[in-house]
Amino acid sequence: MQALEENQQRYTVSIFTEDKVGLLSRITAIFTRRKINVDSLTVSETENKGISRFTVVIRTTPDRIGVIVRQIEKQVEVLKAFYYSDEQIVYQELALYKMPTEAFAGSQVVEKIIRDNYARVITIEPEFIVIEKTGHEEETMKLFNELKPYGVLSFVRSGRIAIAKPMKLLKVHLEELENISAF
Amino acid sequence: MGMLLQEEAELSTAINSQTLMGECIMEKKGISGAEAVVLSLLAEGVECVFGYPGGAIMPVYDALYDYRDRLQHFLVRHEQGAAHAAQGYARVKRRAGVCMATSGPGATNLITGIADAMIDSTPIVCITGQVGKHLLGTDAFQETDVIGISMPITKWNYQVTRAEEIPEAIAKAFYIAQSGRPGPVLVDITKNAQTEIFDFQYRKCTKIRSYFPKRKVDLSAVERAAALINNAERPFMLIGHGVVLSGAQAEVKEMAEKAGIPVASTLLGLSAMSVHHPQYVGYLGMHGNYGPNVLTNECDVLIAVGMRFDDRVTGRLDGYAKQAKVIHIEIDPAEIDKNVKTEVAVVADAKEALQALLPLLEVKRYPEWMAKFKECDATEREKVILKDFAPTTSLPKMAEVIRMLSQMTQGKAIIATDVGQHQMMATRYYEFDEPYSNITSGGLGTMGFCLPAAIGAKIGCPDRQVVAVIGDGGFQMTLQELGVIMQYNIPVKILLLNNNFLGMVRQWQQLFFERRYSSVDIQNPDFVKLAESYYIPARRVDNREELGKALEEMLNSQSAYFLEVMVEKEDNVFPMVPSGASVAEIRLE
Numbered sequence A: 001m002q003a004l005e006e007n008q009q010r011y012t013v014s015i016f017t018e019d020k021v022g023l024l025s026r027i028t029a030i031f032t033r034r035k036i037n038v039d040s041l042t043v044s045e046t047e048n049k050g051i052s053r054f055t056v057v058i059r060t061t062p063d064r065i066g067v068i069v070r071q072i073e074k075q076v077e078v079l080k081a082f083y084y085s086d087e088q089i090v091y092q093e094l095a096l097y098k099m100p101t102e103a104f105a106g107s108q109v110v111e112k113i114i115r116d117n118y119a120r121v122i123t124i125e126p127e128f129i130v131i132e133k134t135g136h137e138e139e140t141m142k143l144f145n146e147l148k149p150y151g152v153l154s155f156v157r158s159g160r161i162a163i164a165k166p167m168k169l170l171k172v173h174l175e176e177l178e179n180i181s182a183f
Numbered sequence B: 001m002g003m004l005l006q007e008e009a010e011l012s013t014a015i016n017s018q019t020l021m022g023e024c025i026m027e028k029k030g031i032s033g034a035e036a037v038v039l040s041l042l043a044e045g046v047e048c049v050f051g052y053p054g055g056a057i058m059p060v061y062d063a064l065y066d067y068r069d070r071l072q073h074f075l076v077r078h079e080q081g082a083a084h085a086a087q088g089y090a091r092v093k094r095r096a097g098v099c100m101a102t103s104g105p106g107a108t109n110l111i112t113g114i115a116d117a118m119i120d121s122t123p124i125v126c127i128t129g130q131v132g133k134h135l136l137g138t139d140a141f142q143e144t145d146v147i148g149i150s151m152p153i154t155k156w157n158y159q160v161t162r163a164e165e166i167p168e169a170i171a172k173a174f175y176i177a178q179s180g181r182p183g184p185v186l187v188d189i190t191k192n193a194q195t196e197i198f199d200f201q202y203r204k205c206t207k208i209r210s211y212f213p214k215r216k217v218d219l220s221a222v223e224r225a226a227a228l229i230n231n232a233e234r235p236f237m238l239i240g241h242g243v244v245l246s247g248a249q250a251e252v253k254e255m256a257e258k259a260g261i262p263v264a265s266t267l268l269g270l271s272a273m274s275v276h277h278p279q280y281v282g283y284l285g286m287h288g289n290y291g292p293n294v295l296t297n298e299c300d301v302l303i304a305v306g307m308r309f310d311d312r313v314t315g316r317l318d319g320y321a322k323q324a325k326v327i328h329i330e331i332d333p334a335e336i337d338k339n340v341k342t343e344v345a346v347v348a349d350a351k352e353a354l355q356a357l358l359p360l361l362e363v364k365r366y367p368e369w370m371a372k373f374k375e376c377d378a379t380e381r382e383k384v385i386l387k388d389f390a391p392t393t394s395l396p397k398m399a400e401v402i403r404m405l406s407q408m409t410q411g412k413a414i415i416a417t418d419v420g421q422h423q424m425m426a427t428r429y430y431e432f433d434e435p436y437s438n439i440t441s442g443g444l445g446t447m448g449f450c451l452p453a454a455i456g457a458k459i460g461c462p463d464r465q466v467v468a469v470i471g472d473g474g475f476q477m478t479l480q481e482l483g484v485i486m487q488y489n490i491p492v493k494i495l496l497l498n499n500n501f502l503g504m505v506r507q508w509q510q511l512f513f514e515r516r517y518s519s520v521d522i523q524n525p526d527f528v529k530l531a532e533s534y535y536i537p538a539r540r541v542d543n544r545e546e547l548g549k550a551l552e553e554m555l556n557s558q559s560a561y562f563l564e565v566m567v568e569k570e571d572n573v574f575p576m577v578p579s580g581a582s583v584a585e586i587r588l589e
């Protein structure tokens, strides 16, 4: 995990947008222009057809985050953007580990590591096995470090996905925006 | 969890379709995409286009030929000129200007103008040709990723790859450019989309579900603002481009008169209030007036209307208005608390917000507070203004020229300026007495802006006198647009203030780099001959005796006119808030 500089906090920014080509550049440009490193970025469709959700993890200061999120929201095709500290969200990452099949032969150790870490095997091939683990970065990294002595051929971790704890729905936020707007 | 999903799923019914379009206002069956582009522009009420043809936009130019009696195309000499002309047109017409270019270099030449329009909130619609859809991404001839390049400097942009998309894309372009905080938009149209045949129907765009351009005035915020103002002892109002864009000049005046508040303007707010109004105290910023700058740090309530606290206005932020409670009336929510923390934010159109605020304000007078501005004026007059008018050589000073111009036009001309000392002198000394008269590049400080912007302004406002006040450096950045003046007989008056220097940079080198004049001594051509080669009547003046006559001749000319005035070489613009200093540290000499 990237170290935080003074005054910095980690924020998860959830951005709801129209599903349009080019928005990814528009949004990332808002960060890069301000020299803000994007730790992770995930785009997915939402339960609402035609609406995408960007989940972006960045580090910045408490006084800048609001300004940045308003710049994002200002984009014509962005419906609404929110920012959260880690305590305000439920979040996960997914990691995959490719191990040589022989690492499992003749010993129960690797299997035990998998079980102890609540990971699971998703593919077994003659030459390799793929393990999957969901969790926070610390957890997926812990498993990586434990598996390492047995030969991790390949390791990949997804960006963070997050669901906000506050119960206010996007729909309500948008209705509020409609109500205060003049067209 | 299950419940959440279920409720969120209602979203699609809660908000209607992505884009709401109005009634069909124009239709034609079986036409090309290119003709659809032209008809779409006509449907938006466009009367003229500034542009330059080339391979990827040729079908549109072919269609323009058929409509040349209804849609005038001005052939610029460089696409940057097209963008700036569209800006000048937009500023005086108060509606989007349109420019057009081919793909690749044509489109990239627009970029400076688009960036300028973005930072100065000017509505322009840019239409660029693009290589055919099947060639996208193949490094085809004149293929450039204009969508990518223009993304951070457009309010919105879109690539059209099918003819059917044209009307809606253009309708959205105009709606977005002109609504809320205005700005530039770009529609990139692939060549195949221009040649495809389809049934055209035009509907104006009325709403986009993800776009909230303007808010209703929040009355509780207005009440809090009124309470602050009514209890203030030294209120101070700053007006910016937003006042001009929303047409709130009358409301500003009424507020100043009723509540007795002194009013200062930003560079782009100039001409929104007559400089002769007793409540008008001058202009803000790096080279603005002394009083408005220093007294910003003495007011107790600062009312900022339609301005964004640009660093050229605020100087060092931790030395800016720290004592004041700030009321920010601003259409763009992203500007609130961006640079200066506000006590009360009214996120709304300036005119609507002021209309709501006005009845709540008490009638007030602040004679002592107003007197402070007068005292500062006296200091500025003594330390700066007298010098600006005191001849040291036989050559006139810029300030003298501008004052004479101002008197001869009674402050009623449209003044377009370029960037540099002459810009600051023109905006300091032209006594604006008519709204929508100041056309300058503020946020980007784009040299080369003036000439094409003045052309656009004259085309937009043929009945007003338009004077382009230009420096010898900046003139040479877009002087090819003299060709437009020549070809279409556009009676723009060009006043070149020639100090034979990149004056503003020279001033900085003198003040902050120990007079090490590095590449500011510019060798100039014979400007008069140059103008004459474009068949524009031209004259050079190098003494104050002839100045009045020459200006008169210029202003009375029915055609375009080029007047070069040789001015004092090493004149400096003061006051000056050095960059990185606070407004209180403004220098008078």
Ligand SMILES: Cc1ncc(C[n+]2csc(CCOP(=O)(O)OP(=O)(O)O)c2C)c(N)n1
Pocket: B418, B419, B420, B421, B422, B423, B445, B446, B447, B448, B470, B471, B472, B473, B474, B475, B497, B499, B501, B502, B503, B504, B505
């Ligand atoms: C395109 C561009 N390049 C460089 C600058 C930096 N710059 C600001 S003012 C200036 C000098 C302008 O000289 P001139 O046009 O002669 O005007 P003067 O200051 O002498 O009145 C320069 C180079 C700029 N603003 N824009």
Ligand SMILES: [Mg+2]
Pocket: B420, B471, B472, B473, B497, B498, B499, B500, B501, B502, B503
């Ligand atoms: Mg010069």
